[in-house]
C-alpha cells in the first residue's frame with residue numbers, strides 16, 4: 001500500500017464529515033475512510049494509478065471565483081453551500097430545475113419525480129433564480145434548464161424568453177426529447193424563444209436499451225429531435241447515462257452515431273451512473289472514468305484512445321475527461337492527447353490567441369446569427385460557454401478550444417485554420433464522474449463549477465445537491 | 481550506438497511506412513553529424529531524415545527507439561523569411577545539439593499538394609534547421625494531409 005494523500009469525505013451512513021486516505025495498491029487507487037460511529041469504508045477510485053497520475057500531470061487551470069458569495073462559512077464544507085466564500089471556482093454552468101415532474105419513470109434517475117404540478121416553481125421564483133445567476137456568475141452566463149422533465153411545462157417557452165430578458169447569454173435545455181419530437185408547435189416556440197442548445201438524454205442507438213430503462217422504444221424519437229434541431233439550426237449534445245449491464249457495450253456505436261449527425265450534434269457527454277436517490281441499491285452498474293475510456297478505445301477500434309481524453313475543461317483533474325476529435329470519411333482523428341502535457345500559461349500570447357480564436361471559431365455568419373454559440377462549442381457539461389465570448393483569464397471552462405490542442409498550435413493557425421475551414425465536422429466527447437457518498441472528496445466539490453440553483457437563490461455544487469447517504473437521504477436536495 | 485527496436489516501435493515503423501534500416505540510418509547520420517534535437521535533460525533525441533516525399537523523425541534514447549513520426553508536407557522555410565524577435569517566450573524544450581542553442585517555437589511554411597500554410601515548428605536560430613514536433617505531425621499535419629488527399633483525389 002502506497003499512500004497518496006489524505007482526503008476529507010463523508011460517512012455513507014450518517015453524512016458526517018470524516019477523514020481518510022487515498023492510496024495505491026496493486027496499481028489501483030482507493031479511498032479508505034473511517035467514521036467513529038459507522039466504521040470504515042473503502043472505495044475503488046481508479047483501476048490504474050498510472051492513468052490517475054497522468055490526469056493530474058496534464059491538468060492545469062486558471063481559477064476564478066464567483067462574483068459574489070451567497071452564504072457564510074459556518075459549519076464548514078460541504079455544509080455551507082453556497083456558494084460560500086471558501087468555494088474556489090466560479091460557476092460554469094448553472095442548473096435551474098423548473099419542475100420535478102417527469103413522464104418517464106426511469107430506473108436510474110437521480111431527480112426525484114412527482115406528478116404534482118402545484119409543486120413547480122412559479123415564474124417569479126424562476127426569474128429570481130435567473131437573476132441570481134446573472135448576479136453571481138462571471139460573464140458569459142450559462143444556464144441549463146433541467147428537471148424533472150422541463151417540457152412537462154407548457155410555459156417553458158416563456159421561461160426561456162424570460163431568461164434571455166434577464167440577460168442570460170446561453171440557455172440550454174436538458175430533455176428526454178419526447179415532447180420536442182411530437183409537438184412541432186411547442187418546439188417552434190422554444191426555438192423562437194431563443195434556446196441555444198439541446199442537451200438530449202440518449203442512452204443508445206437501439207431500442208433494447210431504451211426498453212430496459214423506460215419500457216419504451218425511444219430511438220426514433222431521439223432521431224426526430226436531432227432532425228428538428230438540424231432544421232432549426234440548434235446544436236444538440238447527446239447525453240448517455242452509462243452503466244454496466246445496461247449500455248456500456250454501446251458507447252462506441254453512440255459515438256459513431258454522433259459522428260454521423262455532426263454538425264448538428266456537437267458532442268457526446270457520457271454520464272456514468274451514480275448512486276443517489278432512485279438508483280438501484282448495490283453499486284454493481286457503477287463505472288469509473290477509466291473503465292469508460294477503455295471501452296471507448298476498444299469499441300472505436302482504437303480510433304479514440306484513453307490517452308486522447310484529457311482533464312482539460314474540467315474543474316478538477318478527476319472530475320472528468322474530454323476529447324476533441326475531427327471526423328472524416330475514415331473515422332476519428334483525435335486532436336487531444338494527455339502526452340501533450342499540461343498547457344503552458346502564455347499570458348501575452350493569450351490575448352492574441354484569443355482574438356484569433358474568436359475569429360476562427362465563430363463559425364459561418366449564418367450560424368453566428370442563429371445562436372451565440374458559433375459553430376463549434378465545447379459541450380462538455382462543464383463548458384457550455386460560447387467560444388466566441390471567451391475571456392482569457394477565466395475559469396477552467398473558459399479555455400479556448402485551442403488550449404486543449406497541442407500547445408504549439410497557438411503559434412499560428414495556418415494548418416489548424418485550414419483544417420477548420422475544410423471541414424466542419426468536430427465532436428467533443430466528454431465524461432464527468434459525479435461523486436457519490438463513497439467516492440466523495442471535498443477537494444473536488446469545493447472546486448466544482450456545475451451548480452444547481454435553489455429556489456431560495458443559493459448555488460449548490462451538483463455533486464452536493466444530489467448527494468445522499470446510503471439510505472437515499474439527501475444532503476441538500478429537498479432538504480430545505 | 482546500439483538502438484533497440486521494441487515490438488511497439490516496430491509497429492510504429494510499419495504504421496508510418498518506414499523500414500528499420502531507414503530509421504537506424506537516420507539515427508546514425510544524426511549521431512555522426514550532430515544535427516539533431518536533444519531534450520534539456522539530454523536523455524532523448526530527435527533525428528530527422530527524408531525519404532522520397534516523406535520527412536521521418538526518430539525519437540530515441542541512448543538505448544531505444546521511443547517514437548517514430550512522419551509528415552508528407554514539405555517544410556519551405558521560416559514564415560516571413562527570417563527569425564525576428566517576438567514578445568512571447570518562444571523557447572522550446574529542445575536544444576539543437578550541433579549549435580547548443582535552444583530551439584525556438586516558430587511558424588514555418590509547409591506545403592503539400594499545392595497548398596502552403598504556416599504551422600508551428602522547432603527552429604534553431606543559429607543553423608536554421610527546422611523540425612516539427614510529434615504532436616503537430618501526428619495531429620494537425622496528419623489531418624491536413626488526409627483532407628488534402630481526399631480533396632485532391
Ligand code: SF4
Nearest residue numbers: 077080081082084087
Ligand atoms: S462546496 Fe463550496 S460552497 Fe459548498 S460548502 Fe464547500 S466550499 Fe462552500
Ligand code: SF4
Nearest residue numbers: 319433434448462463
Ligand atoms: S458536479 Fe461533481 S464531478 Fe462535476 S465538477 Fe462538480 S464535483 Fe466534479
Ligand SMILES: [Zn+2]
Nearest residue numbers: 576579604607
Ligand atoms: Zn543549430
